[in-house]
Amino acid sequence: MLEVSKYQLGEDRIPKSWYNIMADIPPPPPVLHPGTGQPIGPDALAPLFPMALIMQEVSAERAIEIPDPVRDVYRMWRPTPLHRARRLEKKLGTNARIFYKYEGVSPPGSHKPNTAVAQAFYNSREGVKKLATETGAGQWGSSLAFAGALFGIHVDVFMVRVSYDQKPYRRALMETYGARCVASPSNETEAGRAILAKHPDHPGSLGIAISEAVEVAAKRDDTKYALGSVLNHVLLHQTVVGQEAMKQCEMAGDYPDIIIGCAGGGSNFAGISFPFLGAQLRGGQRARVIAVEPAACPSLTRGEYAYDFGDTAHLTPLVKMYTLGSSFTPPGFHAGGLRYHGMAPLVSHLKNLGLIEARAVTQLRCFEAGVQFARTEGIVPAPESTHAITVAIEEAVRAREEGRSRVILFNLSGHGHFDMQAYTDYFAGKLEDQHYDEADLAEALAALPGVPA
Numbered sequence: 001m002l003e004v005s006k007y008q009l010g011e012d013r014i015p016k017s018w019y020n021i022m023a024d025i026p027p028p029p030p031v032l033h034p035g036t037g038q039p040i041g042p043d044a045l046a047p048l049f050p051m052a053l054i055m056q057e058v059s060a061e062r063a064i065e066i067p068d069p070v071r072d073v074y075r076m077w078r079p080t081p082l083h084r085a086r087r088l089e090k091k092l093g094t095n096a097r098i099f100y101k102y103e104g105v106s107p108p109g110s111h112k113p114n115t116a117v118a119q120a121f122y123n124s125r126e127g128v129k130k131l132a133t134e135t136g137a138g139q140w141g142s143s144l145a146f147a148g149a150l151f152g153i154h155v156d157v158f159m160v161r162v163s164y165d166q167k168p169y170r171r172a173l174m175e176t177y178g179a180r181c182v183a184s185p186s187n188e189t190e191a192g193r194a195i196l197a198k199h200p201d202h203p204g205s206l207g208i209a210i211s212e213a214v215e216v217a218a219k220r221d222d223t224k225y226a227l228g229s230v231l232n233h234v235l236l237h238q239t240v241v242g243q244e245a246m247k248q249c250e251m252a253g254d255y256p257d258i259i260i261g262c263a264g265g266g267s268n269f270a271g272i273s274f275p276f277l278g279a280q281l282r283g284g285q286r287a288r289v290i291a292v293e294p295a296a297c298p299s300l301t302r303g304e305y306a307y308d309f310g311d312t313a314h315l316t317p318l319v320k321m322y323t324l325g326s327s328f329t330p331p332g333f334h335a336g337g338l339r340y341h342g343m344a345p346l347v348s349h350l351k352n353l354g355l356i357e358a359r360a361v362t363q364l365r366c367f368e369a370g371v372q373f374a375r376t377e378g379i380v381p382a383p384e385s386t387h388a389i390t391v392a393i394e395e396a397v398r399a400r401e402e403g404r405s406r407v408i409l410f411n412l413s414g415h416g417h418f419d420m421q422a423y424t425d426y427f428a429g430k431l432e433d434q435h436y437d438e439a440d441l442a443e444a445l446a447a448l449p450g451v452p453a
């Protein structure tokens with residue numbers, strides 16, 4: 001019998017709506033104004049985001065229609081394939097059936113355009129001509145640059161300094177799409193200048209880059225801000241991933257026992273898992289859902305569930321999330337997209353409700369898993385995605401040891417074609433497991449903002 005290696009859907013099966021998990025869970029804690037400690041309303045976000053996205057941010061409607069112009073662009077690469085990792089399974093000698101949803105087939109190479117295209121569309125519909133944003137690994141910056149090119153929006157990207165230095169070709173890709181890319185911390189903002197004055201060689205962090213982009217958007221009438229993860233509307237847009245995966249698992253005649261995603265701000269993890277979790281919450285089959293984070297920036301496994309700022313300069317409202325503290329600067333490891341001090345409020349809420357698990361893995365273990373994956377399945381994964389692969393392999397090996405058959409589904413959030421320097425360093429023995437400083441973490445947690453009860 002033919003062994004199917006990938007499950008593909010026709011373009012007509014691209015979901016017609018995004019799935020909003022807010023409809024199926026108790027409401028998460030409100031977003032607060034840092035000055036008053038009171039919940040903020042949609043108007044407070046209007047200087048930064050178009051109203052359509054703000055309304056999605058606060059919506060509890062289960063299905064939110066995907067506008068036709070967005071689905072038209074999705075058709076360039078969606079539906080993405082669901083692969084069965086047969087060669088990896090054989091190599092591991094496991095009875096587990098491993099499936100991965102491959103988001104690296106998008107033009108910029110990851111899941112990020114699923115929301116970049118939607119955000120660019122809503123901004124352009126409300127007349128916005130410029131967007132400011134941050135990027136860690138460069139996947140988000142290049143995705144918004146791509147979406148900006150399609151919808152006639154100029155994009156300014158603040159790229160975390162370590163990634164800016166590690167990945168010159170991600171920068172070149174953003175410029176090819178027409179965006180401007182600046183290393184963060186930069187001299188272009190007050191937030192950046194204040195940090196450079198104290199630490200001229202600061203490696204940057206997503207928290208700092210967010211501050212710079214928010215500052216630019218807040219100060220300029222012609223510019224709005226776009227965030228590549230964390231916020232409810234971003235997670236919402238990523239649910240096309242899980243909705244397609246559900247249909248593809250059905251084609252394969254399997255339902256996952258375990259669903260895995262790497263988690264930086266939480267968006268690709270939410271994208272693959274929320275539609276399955278929603279089905280479970282409405283009485284359907286159960287699956288274990290695991291978010292995988294780097295041991296050097298472990299917000300879900302070492303952070304506190306507390307109100308905190310989303311950025312380092314404290315320009316954002318307060319959100320309740322698992323956080324390492326907004327002043328925490330993670331070491332400069334290669335999975336730049338996972339170097340964020342917090343976690344999406346919705347993912348944090350689910351963790352707090354006990355609906356998902358979290359695991360932290362080390363850099364060297366991840367590169368080992370990434371190389372094993374490349375040598376069996378052929379795809380060179382982004383360093384971020386290797387975190388999901390690591391736990392998928394661990395679970396498949398455990399299934400082998402326990403003599404069980406398991407269905408494992410993970411999100412392969414992006415390819416690593418612009419990350420080859422990291423692989424080169426790994427082969428040269430130059431990579432190490434970096435550890436955050438416990439004293440820094442304690443200091444950052446001690447500085448969490450107090451919130452009136």
Ligand SMILES: Cc1ncc(COP(=O)(O)O)c(C=O)c1O
Binds near residue numbers: 111137414
């Ligand atoms: C390929 C890839 N995977 C995962 C992530 C992490 O982001 P998120 O947790 O929002 O999916 C990034 C972020 O840049 C990324 O580029």
